[in-house]
Amino acid sequence: MPTALCNVFGGQNTSYAIQNTDLATSTDVTVTYSSGAPSVKLWAPTAKAVTLRRYADGSTSTYTAHAMTLDAATGVWSVTGDSTWNRQYYLFDVQVYVPALDAVTNNLVTDPYALTLSTDTSDTADPRSQFVNLSDADLKPSGWDSLSKPALRFKTFVSQEYADLIYNGLWFSAFHQDLAAFVACNQRFVTGKVRVKLFKGTAQAVGRQSEFSLYNKHLATYDKGDQFDHEAAKGFIRLWGLGTQTQAQLQLLKGGQG
Incomplete structure (x- = not known):
């Protein structure tokens, strides 16, 4: 133990x-x-x-x-x-x-x-x-409640590109127009209320609420009474592991490396 x-x-x-x-x-x-x-x-x-x-x-x-x-x-x-x-x-x-x-x-x-x-x-x-409450607003990445996983990941990449573009003085470039169009589309559902704590010259977000929030406790947890159908995970696991299983059968096991 x-x-x-x-x-x-x-x-x-x-x-x-x-x-x-x-x-x-x-x-x-x-x-x-x-x-x-x-x-x-x-x-x-x-x-x-x-x-x-x-x-x-x-x-x-x-x-x-x-x-x-x-x-x-x-x-x-x-x-x-x-x-x-x-x-x-x-x-x-x-x-x-x-x-x-x-x-x-x-x-x-x-x-x-x-x-x-x-x-x-x-x-x-x-x-x-x-003691840590993962629902605290300051522990969530920007856009956590309102963006899908692919959009959130790509938003991080675009943020760096945007910063580099401004630093390099390319504000009036065509590339900036492309990035600005993505940001405008990406942020169309980012709206709502933000509760901020002001203390000694600092500002900390302590609460966020939006009608477009994608977070659903009943789908995001494995507690009793959640809405997620756990039987659906079996098919996903089989499909996700199919490539690895096939490679093991046709290559690794035959080559004595499995």
């Missing part, structure tokens, strides 16, 4: 952990957000107690302790915070019995499902997990 999970289980009941991973995978044990407030869950069925240590940043030694509550049916510990937790850091303080020591010990572990971590700190061998 990963180090974090071994620490959670205290090195004991490994077979229990492996045989019952369906409890962890069937239960949402990632950090989820509701109205900007994170809910944290950890699957640790053999733990005697779990406390979430919340740090203001990735290096400070001071923290706020939050006791987590156990759901005995699933072995999942949970706690819900508020919007001020976002972008802060945390560790799990797991109290568990360790057979090798014949004692109950406390292990500080990171969240195995964390999206990002801090660098190593002096007071713990593990880096700290960070």
Whole structure:
């Protein structure tokens, strides 16, 4: 098992952990957000107690302790915070019995499902997990909600070309007219409302809303109740891998390189 999970289980009941991973995978044990407030869950069925240590940043030694509550049916510990937790850091303080020591010990572990971590700190061998809400506006590339993937990728290329064109003094060139036509067409659905935070001479986009937004949570996630038909993925996987499979059968395997 990963180090974090071994620490959670205290090195004991490994077979229990492996045989019952369906409890962890069937239960949402990632950090989820509701109205900007994170809910944290950890699957640790053999733990005697779990406390979430919340740090203001990735290096400070001071923290706020939050006791987590156990759901005995699933072995999942949970706690819900508020919007001020976002972008802060945390560790799990797991109290568990360790057979090798014949004692109950406390292990500080990171969240195995964390999206990002801090660098190593002096007071713990593990880096700290960070609360990150991927729906935050400042984490989305420009056009993320309103452009298709090919358009978004090509827009990045055009942006560089546009910058080079202006730098080289080619504003009145035919090439500029071509790029300007693409930009005008590409941006025709980029409209809506942007919420901006002004602080000490900086401006940060913290929210965006558009009637043309392509983002749909029910299609973009794999949560229960989503609208995506997972059976459709089977055909795509077969088609996507057909070229590799054909090459392996006709070339790599015959040549002894497969």
